[in-house]
Amino acid sequence: MTQAPSAQSAPPSGLLPRVKAAVSAIEVDSRLLSMIVALIVIWVGFNIVSGGKFLEPRNMWNLSVQTASVAVMATGMVLIIVARHIDLSVGSVLGLVGMVMALLSVEIIPKALGFGVNQPWTWIVTVLVGLVLGALIGGFQGGLVAYVGIPSFVVTLGGLLVWRAVTFTLASGRTIAPMDSTFQLLGGGPKGSVGETVSWILGILACLGIVYGIYAARRRRQRYDFPVRPLPLDIGIAVVGCAVILLAVNHANSYPWPAKLAEQYAIANGIDPVGFTLGTGIANPVLIAIGVAIVMTFFATRRRFGRYVYAIGGNPDAAELSGINTRRTIMLTFALMGVLAAVSAVISTARLNAATNQAGTGDELDVIAAAVIGGTSFAGGIGTIPGAVLGALMIQSIRSGMQLIGLDNAPQMIAVGAILVAAVGIDQVLRRRAG
Amino acid sequence: MSSQTSAPLVEMRDIRVSFGGVHAVDGVSLNLFPGEVVALVGGNGAGKSTLIRTLSGAHPADAGEILINGQRAHIGNPRDAKTYGIETIYQTLALADNVDAAANVFLGRELLTRFGSLNDAAMESATRKVMGRLNPRFRNFKAPVKSLSGGQRQSVAIARAVHFNAKILIMDEPTAALGPAETAQVRDLIVQLKAEGLGIFLISHDIHDVFDLADRISVMLQGRLVGTVQKADVTKDEVLGMIILGKQPGEADAGSLAQALH
Ligand SMILES: Nc1ncnc2c1ncn2[C@@H]1O[C@H](COP(=O)(O)OP(=O)(O)O)[C@@H](O)[C@H]1O
Ligand SMILES: [Mg+2]
Numbered sequence: 001m002t003q004a005p006s007a008q009s010a011p012p013s014g015l016l017p018r019v020k021a022a023v024s025a026i027e028v029d030s031r032l033l034s035m036i037v038a039l040i041v042i043w044v045g046f047n048i049v050s051g052g053k054f055l056e057p058r059n060m061w062n063l064s065v066q067t068a069s070v071a072v073m074a075t076g077m078v079l080i081i082v083a084r085h086i087d088l089s090v091g092s093v094l095g096l097v098g099m100v101m102a103l104l105s106v107e108i109i110p111k112a113l114g115f116g117v118n119q120p121w122t123w124i125v126t127v128l129v130g131l132v133l134g135a136l137i138g139g140f141q142g143g144l145v146a147y148v149g150i151p152s153f154v155v156t157l158g159g160l161l162v163w164r165a166v167t168f169t170l171a172s173g174r175t176i177a178p179m180d181s182t183f184q185l186l187g188g189g190p191k192g193s194v195g196e197t198v199s200w201i202l203g204i205l206a207c208l209g210i211v212y213g214i215y216a217a218r219r220r221r222q223r224y225d226f227p228v229r230p231l232p233l234d235i236g237i238a239v240v241g242c243a244v245i246l247l248a249v250n251h252a253n254s255y256p257w258p259a260k261l262a263e264q265y266a267i268a269n270g271i272d273p274v275g276f277t278l279g280t281g282i283a284n285p286v287l288i289a290i291g292v293a294i295v296m297t298f299f300a301t302r303r304r305f306g307r308y309v310y311a312i313g314g315n316p317d318a319a320e321l322s323g324i325n326t327r328r329t330i331m332l333t334f335a336l337m338g339v340l341a342a343v344s345a346v347i348s349t350a351r352l353n354a355a356t357n358q359a360g361t362g363d364e365l366d367v368i369a370a371a372v373i374g375g376t377s378f379a380g381g382i383g384t385i386p387g388a389v390l391g392a393l394m395i396q397s398i399r400s401g402m403q404l405i406g407l408d409n410a411p412q413m414i415a416v417g418a419i420l421v422a423a424v425g426i427d428q429v430l431r432r433r434a435g
Numbered sequence: 436m437s438s439q440t441s442a443p444l445v446e447m448r449d450i451r452v453s454f455g456g457v458h459a460v461d462g463v464s465l466n467l468f469p470g471e472v473v474a475l476v477g478g479n480g481a482g483k484s485t486l487i488r489t490l491s492g493a494h495p496a497d498a499g500e501i502l503i504n505g506q507r508a509h510i511g512n513p514r515d516a517k518t519y520g521i522e523t524i525y526q527t528l529a530l531a532d533n534v535d536a537a538a539n540v541f542l543g544r545e546l547l548t549r550f551g552s553l554n555d556a557a558m559e560s561a562t563r564k565v566m567g568r569l570n571p572r573f574r575n576f577k578a579p580v581k582s583l584s585g586g587q588r589q590s591v592a593i594a595r596a597v598h599f600n601a602k603i604l605i606m607d608e609p610t611a612a613l614g615p616a617e618t619a620q621v622r623d624l625i626v627q628l629k630a631e632g633l634g635i636f637l638i639s640h641d642i643h644d645v646f647d648l649a650d651r652i653s654v655m656l657q658g659r660l661v662g663t664v665q666k667a668d669v670t671k672d673e674v675l676g677m678i679i680l681g682k683q684p685g686e687a688d689a690g691s692l693a694q695a696l697h
Contacts, residue, residue, distance in 0.1 A: 314532045319531060
C-alpha cells in the first residue's frame with residue numbers, strides 16, 4: 001500500500017527513469033529492493049575485509065540469533081510509527097517482563113508453590129504470563145495515549161523510567177538464573193535449534209508457501225480480470241525466493257554442533273562418536289522472529305486492523321470521519337507492541353539464561369532505528385514490516401561485522417547512527433524528486 | 436415546505452455550535468424530505484460546514500436536536516451518522532492519502548473474505564464499477580490517492596458516499612475541484628440520486644448549480660439562518676440579496692444589491 005504509483009504516461013527516456021518505470025511496473029517494492037542490495041553490499045564488504053569470516057556459517061548463524069530480538073520488536077514499532085506515535089518503553093518493558101518470567105519460573109513455581117524445578121509445563125505458563133503482562137503494559141500505555149490524550153512520547157518516556165525501576169525493585173537488584181531447562185531452548189544454542197532435517201522440511205514448506213502465495217494472488221486478480229504481472233517475472237521471483245531460503249537453510253545446517261556436545265549426543269544415542277558431527281540448523285529464536293514477521297505482515301496488510309493503522313497514519317481526521325474507532329485502534333497497536341516486547345523478553349532471557357536489571361536497556365533505540373532504516377516514516381502512514389526486519393538485520397550486520405574486524409562499540413555506534421541518518425536522507429531526496 | 440406531506444427525513448432544530456467565543460452556528464433549524472435537494476448557501480465562514488458536520492457526526496452540537504424520520508437521533512460520532520444512512524462528502528474530502536482508491540471507498544466498511552481478511556480484489560472490483568459510473572476516465576486504482584489529481588480525489592470521496600445506499604447525502608462543495616465535464620457528471624448523479632428518493636443537502640458556491648438542482652434554498656449569514664425559500668418563488672438576485680445583505684426576498688431592491696456587490 002505504500003508502493004509508488006505506476007507510471008502510465010509516455011514511455012520514459014533515459015536510463016534511470018526507465019529502470020524506475022520498470023520497477024514500478026512489476027509492482028515490486030523498490031524501497032525493499034534497494035535495502036536488499038545495500039545488505040548484500042555490506043555483507044560482501046565485511047566478508048572481504050574479514051578475510052572470508054563474515055559469511056561463514058558460524059558467523060551468519062550467530063548474526064541471525066542476535067537479530068531476532070530487535071527484529072521482533074521492530075515489526076511492532078513499524079505500526080506504532082506508521083500511526084504517528086512512538087514507543088520509547090520497549091526496552092524497559094522487555095526488562096520487566098523478562099524479570100517477571102524469571103521470578104515466576106525460577107522462584108515462584110519451583111519454590112513458593114513447591115512444584116520443583118524443570119516441570120514440563122513451567123515454560124508454557126511462564127511464556128503465557130509474560131505475553132499477557134506485555135499486553136497489559138502496552139494496552140495501559142496505549143489507553144493513556146488514545147483516551148486521555150497524553151502524547152505517546154511522554155507516556156512511553158515515563159514508561160521507560162518506571163518499568164526499569166519496577167524491574168530493579170522486584171528482584172532487589174539481583175540477577176535471576178538459571179532459567180527453566182525447556183525455556184532456555186527458546187533462546188537458541190545448539191540444543192535450541194531445530195536440526196538439519198526439520199530445517200530442510202521448514203525450508204521446503206516455505207518454498208511451497210511462496211509458490212502458492214504467488215499463484216493465489218495471480219488467480220485472485222485473474223478472477224476479477226485485473227492485470228497480472230508477466231508470468232516469467234512471477235516465476236523469477238518464486239525461484240529467487242526459494243533459492244535464498246534453501247541457501248540459508250543449507251548454511252544453518254553447515255554450522256556444526258560443538259565437538260563435545262556432538263560426542264555426548266552420539267554416546268547417548270549409541271552412535272559411534274568418532275568423526276560424528278551434527279548440523280545445528282535454524283535457531284528457535286530465528287524461527288520465532290520469522291513467524292512473528294509473517295503474522296505481523298498479515299495483520300498489517302490483510303486485516304482491518306492494519307488497514308486502520310495505515311489510514312490513521314495517512315490522515316487521522318479522515319480515519320475518524322470514515323467511522324474508524326481510531327482510539328481503540330491506537331490502544332490495540334500499543335498493546336500489540338507490548339506483546340512483541342514480551343516475545344523479545346522470552347528470546348533474550350532464554351538466550352542469556354538469566355534475567356538482569358539491565359536486560360533490554362537501549363533496545364528502544366535499535367528498534368526505532370531498524371524501523372526507520374527499513375523505510376518507516378515519522379510523517380506517518382508509510383512503512384513495511386519486511387523493511388523493518390531488514391533494517392534490524394542491517395544494524396546487526398554492521399555491529400557483528402565491525403566486531404569481527406576488531407572495531408569496538410564506539411565505531412559501531414557511529415556507523416549505525418550514520419546509516420540511520422543517511423537512509424532517511426536518501427528517502428527524503430528520492431521522495432522530493434518523485435513528488 | 437408546505438407542499439410536503441410525509442414526515443421529514445431530517446429535522447435539525449435550533450442547532451448551536453461555538454468555537455471559543457465565535458458562534459459558528461447560532462440557532463439554525465433546517466429540514467429535508469426524501470427525494471429533495473436542499474441547497475445550503477452563504478458566504479465563506481457563514482457556518483455551513485459546521486452546521487452539516489453536526490449532522491454527519493464530525494462535530495457535536497452544543498445545543499439543539501436532530502430528528503431522523505421523526506425520531507430523536509443521537510449522533511455522537513461518524514459511525515452513528517452512518518447507521519442512520521447519513522453519508523457525507525466533506526469539503527476537505529477526508530481521504531487517507533497513503534492508501535489507494537478502493538481502500539478509501541471502503542474505509543471503515545471493508546469487504547472481507549470468509550476468513551475475515553481484507554478482500555482487496557472484491558473492493559477494487561466494486562470501486563471500478565462505481566468509478567465507471569462517476570468518472571469513467573479514472574484509471575489509477577493501485578496508486579495512493581495523494582498522487583491523484585484534485586478531480587480524481589473528489590471522485591473517490593463521492594464514490595465513498597454513494598456506494599453504501601445512503602438515505603441522506605451531504606455534499607459540501609462537491610464540485611469545487613472538478614473540471615466542467617466532471618462537474619456535469621456530478622450534476623447528473625445528483626439528479627439520479629434524487630430520483631431514487633435520497634434527501635440531499637448540497638452546499639455550493641455556484642448559484643447556477645443551486646438553481647438547477649435544488650428544490651429549496653437555505654441561506655446562512657454569520658452563523659444564522661437568513662431564511663429558507665422555494666427555488667420556484669425567488670430569483671437569483673433575491674438569493675444573492677439574502678446571502679450578502681441578509682435581507683428577505685423582496686426586501687432588498689436591485690439598487691442596494693448592486694451597491695453591495697461593488
Ligand atoms: N474547528 C474550528 N475551530 C475554530 N473555529 C472554527 C472551526 N471550524 C469552523 N470555525 C469557524 O466557524 C465559522 C464557520 O465556519 P464554516 O462552518 O467552515 O463556514 P462555511 O462552511 O460556511 O464557509 C468560521 O468563522 C470559522 O472560522
Ligand atoms: Mg465550508
